[in-house]
Amino acid sequence: MATATKPSTKKTVLITGAAGSLAKRVIARLQGKYNIIAVDFRRKVDTDAGIPSYLVELHKRGFEDIFAEHSIDAVIHIGRMFAHERDRMQRYNANVLGTKRLLDLARKYKVGQVIIHSTYMVYGASAYNPALIDEEAPLKASEVTQDLVDSVEVESLANIYLWKHPELNITILRPCNVLGPGVRNTISILLARPLVPVLVGFSPMMQFLHVEDMADAMVLAFEKNKPGIYNVAPDDYVPYQQAVTECGCRKLPIPSIPPMLPRSISTALNWNSFFPPYMISYFKYPVILDGTVFSQTFNWKPRRNLNDIFSYYRKQKLVAKATV
Amino acid sequence: MLSFGKLDLKDKALAHLVTPEIEHLVASIPKPVGSFGYDPWGYNEDRFKFALGAAKWLYDHYFRVTVHGLENIPASGRVLIIGNHSGQLPMDGVLVGVAAATNPDGPRLARAMIERFFPTVPWLGNYLNALGGVIGDPVNCAKMLEMDEAIIVFPEGVRGSGKLYKKRYQLQRFGNGFMHLAMNHKTPIVPVGIVGCEETMPALVNLKPLAKMLGLPYLPLVPSLLPLPARVYLNFGKPMHFSACGNEAEVTERVEQVKAELRLLIDKGLQERTSIY
Numbered sequence: 001m002a003t004a005t006k007p008s009t010k011k012t013v014l015i016t017g018a019a020g021s022l023a024k025r026v027i028a029r030l031q032g033k034y035n036i037i038a039v040d041f042r043r044k045v046d047t048d049a050g051i052p053s054y055l056v057e058l059h060k061r062g063f064e065d066i067f068a069e070h071s072i073d074a075v076i077h078i079g080r081m082f083a084h085e086r087d088r089m090q091r092y093n094a095n096v097l098g099t100k101r102l103l104d105l106a107r108k109y110k111v112g113q114v115i116i117h118s119t120y121m122v123y124g125a126s127a128y129n130p131a132l133i134d135e136e137a138p139l140k141a142s143e144v145t146q147d148l149v150d151s152v153e154v155e156s157l158a159n160i161y162l163w164k165h166p167e168l169n170i171t172i173l174r175p176c177n178v179l180g181p182g183v184r185n186t187i188s189i190l191l192a193r194p195l196v197p198v199l200v201g202f203s204p205m206m207q208f209l210h211v212e213d214m215a216d217a218m219v220l221a222f223e224k225n226k227p228g229i230y231n232v233a234p235d236d237y238v239p240y241q242q243a244v245t246e247c248g249c250r251k252l253p254i255p256s257i258p259p260m261l262p263r264s265i266s267t268a269l270n271w272n273s274f275f276p277p278y279m280i281s282y283f284k285y286p287v288i289l290d291g292t293v294f295s296q297t298f299n300w301k302p303r304r305n306l307n308d309i310f311s312y313y314r315k316q317k318l319v320a321k322a323t324v
Numbered sequence: 325m326l327s328f329g330k331l332d333l334k335d336k337a338l339a340h341l342v343t344p345e346i347e348h349l350v351a352s353i354p355k356p357v358g359s360f361g362y363d364p365w366g367y368n369e370d371r372f373k374f375a376l377g378a379a380k381w382l383y384d385h386y387f388r389v390t391v392h393g394l395e396n397i398p399a400s401g402r403v404l405i406i407g408n409h410s411g412q413l414p415m416d417g418v419l420v421g422v423a424a425a426t427n428p429d430g431p432r433l434a435r436a437m438i439e440r441f442f443p444t445v446p447w448l449g450n451y452l453n454a455l456g457g458v459i460g461d462p463v464n465c466a467k468m469l470e471m472d473e474a475i476i477v478f479p480e481g482v483r484g485s486g487k488l489y490k491k492r493y494q495l496q497r498f499g500n501g502f503m504h505l506a507m508n509h510k511t512p513i514v515p516v517g518i519v520g521c522e523e524t525m526p527a528l529v530n531l532k533p534l535a536k537m538l539g540l541p542y543l544p545l546v547p548s549l550l551p552l553p554a555r556v557y558l559n560f561g562k563p564m565h566f567s568a569c570g571n572e573a574e575v576t577e578r579v580e581q582v583k584a585e586l587r588l589l590i591d592k593g594l595q596e597r598t599s600i601y
Binding site: 127128130131132133134137199200201202203204205235236237238239242256257285286288290305306307 | 358359360362363364365366440441443444445446448449450453458459461463464467
């Protein structure tokens with residue numbers, strides 16, 4: 001309480017998902033310039049002195065106390081519950097109801113800016129996808145699988161608040177695959193493995209972004225404050241199976257016909273954390289984003305190329321081999 | 325050892341097909357690619373070289389293509405190459421692609437629009453993408469034209485390629501989509517009259533019920549499963565420019581202008597042909 005009431009001219013920024021690798025990097029960039037409040041549902045994050053840290057679920061009561069206690073100027077909503085962390089119902093509550101509550105609290109406590117971390121997966125992977133998908137494209141993920149309904153609903157919620165409550169200055173970021181040291185999303189867990197499933201005869205084009213570049217993008221979106229929806233992706237592309245090889249992984253070919261088979265294999269072998277059944281279509285068909293609008297609006301360009309990104313996974317495996 | 329042998333064979337085939345001439349041509353094509361040699365649609369330079377090498381051989385020695393008017397394809401900048409479609413298999417697209425890629429006045433990578441079900445077929449989708457093919461989605465076309473690419477479109481679609489031999493060299497109904505693209509993205513249209521592809525696979529009947537059962541657009545009864553070695557004549561016409569217009573009737577009128585031009589180019593090819601095979 002004492003720290004919160006201390007007079008300060010610095011803006012106060014609340015960051016969710018603070019235990020994650022992206023949030024940690026965003027905090028490191030904003031620290032000093034802003035008062036940071038770290039929030040995570042998984043664990044209480046160890047932060048540097050002066051950064052209050054909370055273990056709280058966004059859709060539970062305790063969350064409002066943080067808003068009441070601190071005068072929050074901006075929220076960077078990075079935290080997302082992954083499919084492998086809890087079941088579908090819990091994930092829906094945490095992600096959709098949690099975001100709704102966050103946006104309502106932001107209104108109630110007059111927060112002036114909200115950044116929402118979405119994902120390219122909302123577009124859905126389909127054989128008919130054109131490449132270089134614009135922000136205006138329909139979000140077809142829920143057509144592909146029920147397990148992504150929460151991602152699409154978070155987006156539509158944020159969109160409603162975006163036009164209904166312009167004072168919230170909502171910016172929605174849809175990044176492509178984010179990789180790098182410490183990243184614990186599905187694709188990163190996958191490429192860190194020595195043996196990686198690939199669908200026979202399918203190698204969709206993919207885009208990858210280094211987590212440091214994504215952190216830069218988030219900080220830019222926050223500091224420049226230009227509300228809207230943006231794809232965040234580089235203009236470089238590589239087929240999935242080549243990315244697998246470049247990361248030093250061996251391929252485990254999975255029969256792709258009949259189409260239900262890979263799903264069944266993933267379910268039977270419980271590959272939920274790295275090759276989940278609901279993501280199979282993303283290893284079959286491309287979702288290539290047009291990131292031009294973000295690049296131009298924020299004058300941003302990733303500083304690390306594909307080789308920089310893959311070499312981390314390659315080296316990790318060499319180290320593992322050497323220590324065995 | 326087996327894989328070693330296979331690799332050796334692949335290298336030999338590569339060396340045979342990817343001649344220095346092909347290397348030089350592909351190097352001079354104005355086509356930006358990413359750090360691994362791919363574009364957003366999955367086009368890949370190395371695979372393209374290989375396929376171009378193979379297709380060039382067919383172009384020179386099997387279909388013995390005679391080509392006129394290559395100078396009409398701009399050496400750079402967006403362009404829609406519009407042709408008459410025939411021959412059951414899209415050999416006409418391949419040959420127009422080779423003509424554009426080996427154009428002495430400035431080689432171009434001409435992108436072909438592929439059927440929507442191809443990406444669902446293992447290998448086929450990825451392979452065609454690597455050679456520059458993309459599914460015929462207006463968003464894809466628009467993005468590619470904005471990136472100053474060359475695109476081959478057969479506005480007749482399967483109506484043209486699947487027609488029977490008795491209807492040879494009769495233009496079928498054209499879709500208007502290409503004209504909208506040309507107008508919206510200020511793109512010149514280069515018509516190409518293709519003669520000879522009708523005779524590569526003359527279809528006597530279309531087994532419609534069987535095609536429907538197999539989910540194919542058509543299934544013809546043909547004398548040979550491989551395209552016959554008919555001589556092919558390609559006549560590229562002068563670029564046609566169209567400014568924006570208001571209603572669909574006017575668009576259709578403009579499409580008719582392109583069809584009229586195509587008929588002239590087809591007649592030219594038919595006249596210069598002295599022997600079918």
